[in-house]
Every structure is written in C-alpha cells, then in structure tokens.
Amino acid sequence: MSTIKNVQNILQKHNSEPSALIQILNDIQVEEGYLPRKSIDAISSELKIPLSKIYGVITFYEHFKLIKPGKHTVTVCMGTACFVKGAKQLIQTIENTLGIQTGETTEDGKFSARRVACLGCCALAPVVQIDGEVHGQMTPAKLQKVLNKMIKDEETENEGDVQ
Amino acid sequence: MTAEKQILICEGTGCKSSKSHEIREKLSLLIDEKGLEDEVSVSFTGCHGFCAQGPLVIVKPEGTLYCKVKLENAEEIIESHIINNTPVEELFYHDPKTGLKIEKYEEIEFYEKQKRILLANCGQINPEVIEEYIETGGYSGLRKALAMKPIEVIEVIKESGLRGRGGAGFPTGLKWEFCYKAPGDVKYVICNADEGDPGAFMDRSILEADPHSVLEGMLIGGYAIGASHGVIYVRAEYPLAIIRFKKAVEDAMKHGFLGENVLDSGFSFHLKIQEGAGAFVCGEETALMASVEGKRGMPRPRPPYPAIEGLWGKPTNINNVKSWAAAAWIFKHDVKSFREIGVEKSPGTAIFSLTGKVKNSGLIEVPMGTTLREIIFGIGGGIIEDREFKAVQTGGPSGGCLPESKLDLPVDFDSLQAAGSIMGSGGMVVADEDTCMVDLAKYFLSFTQKESCGKCTPCREGTLRALEILERITSGDAELSDIDDLEQLSKIIKDTSLCALGQTAPNPVLSTIKYFRDEYEEHITEKRCRARVCADLMHYQIDPELCIKCGICAKVCPVSAIPGSKETGYHIETRICTRCAMCYTRCPKDAIFKFPGAGEQ
Numbered sequence: 096m097s098t099i100k101n102v103q104n105i106l107q108k109h110n111s112e113p114s115a116l117i118q119i120l121n122d123i124q125v126e127e128g129y130l131p132r133k134s135i136d137a138i139s140s141e142l143k144i145p146l147s148k149i150y151g152v153i154t155f156y157e158h159f160k161l162i163k164p165g166k167h168t169v170t171v172c173m174g175t176a177c178f179v180k181g182a183k184q185l186i187q188t189i190e191n192t193l194g195i196q197t198g199e200t201t202e203d204g205k206f207s208a209r210r211v212a213c214l215g216c217c218a219l220a221p222v223v224q225i226d227g228e229v230h231g232q233m234t235p236a237k238l239q240k241v242l243n244k245m246i247k248d249e250e251t252e253n254e255g256d257v258q
Numbered sequence: 259m260t261a262e263k264q265i266l267i268c269e270g271t272g273c274k275s276s277k278s279h280e281i282r283e284k285l286s287l288l289i290d291e292k293g294l295e296d297e298v299s300v301s302f303t304g305c306h307g308f309c310a311q312g313p314l315v316i317v318k319p320e321g322t323l324y325c326k327v328k329l330e331n332a333e334e335i336i337e338s339h340i341i342n343n344t345p346v347e348e349l350f351y352h353d354p355k356t357g358l359k360i361e362k363y364e365e366i367e368f369y370e371k372q373k374r375i376l377l378a379n380c381g382q383i384n385p386e387v388i389e390e391y392i393e394t395g396g397y398s399g400l401r402k403a404l405a406m407k408p409i410e411v412i413e414v415i416k417e418s419g420l421r422g423r424g425g426a427g428f429p430t431g432l433k434w435e436f437c438y439k440a441p442g443d444v445k446y447v448i449c450n451a452d453e454g455d456p457g458a459f460m461d462r463s464i465l466e467a468d469p470h471s472v473l474e475g476m477l478i479g480g481y482a483i484g485a486s487h488g489v490i491y492v493r494a495e496y497p498l499a500i501i502r503f504k505k506a507v508e509d510a511m512k513h514g515f516l517g518e519n520v521l522d523s524g525f526s527f528h529l530k531i532q533e534g535a536g537a538f539v540c541g542e543e544t545a546l547m548a549s550v551e552g553k554r555g556m557p558r559p560r561p562p563y564p565a566i567e568g569l570w571g572k573p574t575n576i577n578n579v580k581s582w583a584a585a586a587w588i589f590k591h592d593v594k595s596f597r598e599i600g601v602e603k604s605p606g607t608a609i610f611s612l613t614g615k616v617k618n619s620g621l622i623e624v625p626m627g628t629t630l631r632e633i634i635f636g637i638g639g640g641i642i643e644d645r646e647f648k649a650v651q652t653g654g655p656s657g658g659c660l661p662e663s664k665l666d667l668p669v670d671f672d673s674l675q676a677a678g679s680i681m682g683s684g685g686m687v688v689a690d691e692d693t694c695m696v697d698l699a700k701y702f703l704s705f706t707q708k709e710s711c712g713k714c715t716p717c718r719e720g721t722l723r724a725l726e727i728l729e730r731i732t733s734g735d736a737e738l739s740d741i742d743d744l745e746q747l748s749k750i751i752k753d754t755s756l757c758a759l760g761q762t763a764p765n766p767v768l769s770t771i772k773y774f775r776d777e778y779e780e781h782i783t784e785k786r787c788r789a790r791v792c793a794d795l796m797h798y799q800i801d802p803e804l805c806i807k808c809g810i811c812a813k814v815c816p817v818s819a820i821p822g823s824k825e826t827g828y829h830i831e832t833r834i835c836t837r838c839a840m841c842y843t844r845c846p847k848d849a850i851f852k853f854p855g856a857g858e859q
Contacts, residue, residue: 117533117549121535142624155537159535162752174457175687179693188843191816211536212709215453215493218309219312219620229271235840258741
C-alpha cells in the first residue's frame, strides 16, 4: 500500500482529530517502521497542523524515529537493574561487533543499535531486545554469539541474492 | 464440568520472552492426545513477579510451582505429575540459602514473607477472562460503591487512609474530594500508567495480570467524582499491557460494567486507552495531560491544580495504577481490613520491584513498615554470591541510595523521605561492592538530564552542569571543592525547578554524597574507583598463573593493547587499553582481573 493511502486510512481511524496526533504518528510508525517525510507532510495538510508543530511533537518523544531503521534492531535496556548488572558491557559488545554507536544504523542498512530507558523486564536483567524479542540474563559472550549468527545469516542471504 | 486439575502457565512479559506460550500449546496438545481434557485444564496467567525463575508453570490444586520450565519438560510434567501423580522434582524451586528443593508455591521464602493484596490475582487468574476476575469477587466493589452516594464513596477512601501509590503519597480521598467539589459538569479521571522509573515494572505487571482491578478502581473513582470519561495513559513500551487492557475494556462493556448506564445505576462511564511515546516527564500529571491532548509533554506551573483545571481545562483526577487497584480492593473488602495492614500513617501494602544484586529478584508486595533488611535479606534471599551489600536505591531517578546503616528502616512514605530517598513508584535496586556509587549517581543524573523537557532553566542547565562535575569526578579530573559545588548546585536545582522531575533529579547525587562521600573523595584524591567501574580509574591485568596462553584476549582486543604470543604469554598495555572489557568478558579461564586505580601509565 502506498504511504499516502496508509496515512489516509490511519487518519480516518482517528476521525482526523488533531488531538490524536500522537496516536496517528504511533500508528504510522507501526506500519512504516519510522516516520517518512511524505507521511508527515500528509498529516500536516490533512489536519491543518503546521509542520513545525508536528516536528515539535515528534522530536519531543523518544519513541518516534525520523530515520529508517535497519533491517534488524538490537536494543539494549539501560534501566537501573540492567545498568548495575552490566548493560554498559553489552553496549560495548554491540559497538565493537557492529562498528556503530547506539542510535546509529550500519551503512548497509542491516543493523540498528538502540538503547532504551527500561523495558520493564527488570527481574531478567540485563536485557537485550532483538527485533522485538526480549533476551533476558544476557552476557557479552551470549550476545556476541547471537550477533555473529545474525551477521552470518545476513551474509549467506546476500550470497544467495548474487547467485 | 470443571476440570479437577489446572495447569497455569505464566505469560507475563518476562516468561513470554522465554516462549512460555509454546509450552502452553505443547501441554494442551499432550492433554488432548492423552484424552485428559475432562480432568485437566490448561490456561495462562499474567506475571507472578518471580520472573528470574521463569518460565513458571503452576499445577493446582496442589500448588506445585515449576521453575525455568523448558519446552521439552512438557511431556515429563504430563507423564509424571498428571498421569502418575509424581511431581517432577527437578523443576522445583531451588532455595539458594539452604540448597533445598521446594515444591509448593506458598512455602518459598520469596512468597512466604509477602502480603499480596493488589497482586493477589496476578499469576492466579487468566487476565483475559472476565469471569475469572468476577469469581474472585471482582466488580462487587463497584456494585457496593454504586449503591452509595458519591460523597460517601469519597468518605470511605478518606477513612481508609489510602495514599497515592505513584510515589508522592498524597491522600487519595482528599484528592478525589477536591475534584468532586470543583465546579463543572464535565470531569475526567486518568490512570497514570506511564511507568517511567527505569527499574520498576509493577504497573506493567498489574495491567497484564489483573487489568480489571484497575478498571474497577477507575469506575469507582469516576462515579465518586462525577466523571463520565476516563483515560488510561500507558507506555508504548508495554505492548502486552495495552492488549490485555483493551480486552478488559471490551469485556467490561459486554458485561455492562462500562458504557452507558453502568449496572442500571444511571451512571455512565467511557474509557479511552492512550499510548505514551517514551518521555519520562509525562509521568508528571500536567505533562501527561498535555500529552493526552496531543502536544509536547511539557509540565506547567501549579496551581491551578488538575482537580480544578486539568485535561481540556476541566476538573481532572489522576491516580497511579496501584492507587486505582487499591481503591477497588478497599471496596471489595472494607476499610478495616485495609487499615489492619501497614502502619498508622501509611496503611496498606507497598509493591516493589526488587532487582539488582539480590538472589531472588522480582515483584514483591509487603505491608508498609516492613524493614529494608526483611525485604532484601528475607524475601530477596541476600546478595548474589554472598557478596557484601553496599546500598539500596529506591524511587528510581527521583529517589536516593541508602547504606547498610539504614537497613532496619521500616519502609513507608515518610520514613524513606526522612532518610533522603523516596518510595517513588517502587523501584528497589540493590547494589553490592561491585557498584560504584559515583557512577550510579551519574547514571541517574544522565537519565534525568536527558529526559529534562527543557522548559525551566534550573533543570535544563543545572542537571547538565551537575553531570559535567560528575564526569570530571569519574574521569579523575576533579578537585575536592567540586563535591561542595555539586552539593550546592543540587540544592538549587531542587528548590527552583518547575516540576517534580527537576525537584527530585538531584536526590541520587545528594544521597550518595551524604552516605558515600568517601567514595567521591577517593575518586578525586587517590584517582581510584574501588568498585573498579570507572574506566579511567581502574585497569585490567592478566594473571599469568591462570592464563593458558590461548590468545583469545589478544584477538578480541579492538585496539591491539594485548601484545604477546602463544609461547611467551600475553600482557595488557594499560596505556593503550580503552577498558572496553572485551578481553575480560571473553577469557575462557577468567584469568583477567580488574584492579582499582589507573595502573602504570
């Protein structure tokens, strides 16, 4: 479905109500994975809210993404429980393995690394979320293994594409 | 006909992440295959709070608790326990203190010492089946309330002495009364489920495991105040809680508890679920309301208080998830039973998410007035690997750290505040000798600094400057006078910030300076981090006795700081080392050790 058609459906669902802006943005992000400029323009003209206001809202909330995330997203929980149990080392592991900082995406668009304030799985700390799935009681070695496997899978898939 | 035995699988976020739903499907399949459907039912529940032991499976009526269950254990549970009546001992809880295997749910120290009232249904009923909630007496509180006059309902809450469970402990009945008395036909009630404290997850668990209790509380509150509309503001990071609550709303509508003319009382109530978008400040009530209105979640000065001018400019009452659930509990039972629990000025229970360096981590509920020692060493089972206890942090980024000397403090709103911390929304993180208190203060302050909305200067600029001082201390570039500056700056931020975020942001800093000043001083004068956490004030060394010269450390080092060979062995060049810990975490023989101090440069 085209982006604009998508936006129209979502706006309809919320009766084009300007106060539902956050919900609308949320729904678009669920569909698209991020907030494409085209969609934001469409919301602006449909709801008659200036772009500046919409960007004000988008940039205020941590949850919204303006840049397309990688195919895989690796998120490290930085809640207190995870922090005291070594979340910093997990971030190091990701940065060393993927060669990017948290908040960035690899050049080939395969991996994004993020940190999140808390996933609320504190009793399983430290926690890493990979493509939406929570992995509890993580260690750098375990994480390294998971990442290596993901990288390898991606490489084999690429080779498959070439052939 | 109801089945004789029940197998309940925990499907809270924690257990579900370990694929507990697959275990349930497998168990159901096996029950069908063996033709046991009439004798055994398989169902799921929300969070038990004992997530570190998950996935959890309970067999009723005997109350057997199976821990860390794997998919391949399903067959064994059916064959041995269900068919041959021999519980599977291997999957019992293993008590870290005594080394004993314990079968029954209620005999485990973690549960034995708790008083679960708000969490009573969590893990016991299927949160997606409204009938199961009704069977436990659910919605009887609402019926009771609807038979009273609204002001009488408020009187009940006032008499109960219930205080706001969101953290500040403001008397709930009084809050309701303000809103009740505020002029206006249109009023709102809001449930604050924007659980922002990184380290607390009780609101999520209650919404996932017992959503109707919150809904019932909101209905009672809405009726008392005269509000026909309610909003629940839930963090978007809690997708399962949102799904379960939506289901609860649909079912409550079907049963006539929600919508027009609730239970033929003439009272109507409509509820909207609003997802947050990841801003800590939205836990502040005025910021939350701005966010519900679709704006940036910026707080505004009070007065006017939300009770007079709240959502869309109308009188509004906001309470936390636990406060709403407690209101429902009080009506389901009575004021006397509630007041019998806890202490005079803080009746009822406190819920904590006990995490960090304790043996049993999870969600716990205890009577107000229980000591920190009973919680950490009783329910929590003590510190992991019997290491030394150093501090307990309560109240998240707005709270403080308390040392060993405060362990016998009875926990309630007032005692924690007097000691320099707060109850907050219930995060309780235990730190041991490997936790650096300066680094912990820096962690919290960097969190609040990042989450500061930027509206008022003391919070926006003050937290940044304070963070810079902490950076200097942890990197060994500070002077002793920096501690005094930090203390003074913290007090100014507390006194002059607009909202609770800024007013409480310095608490972790002030409490760690108060109780762990020597650690701060050591960082500055001796350039040494005793917990071996601060990268610039610690170093790594390889123990040649333990080293097997495998070379993995040298291979994984991203900055080639480990020269040597498989013949001569390896050593770490402290000068080049960036303290990334790759070698430390990868050494197969644990032959790399951390030492305080920067090491030879």
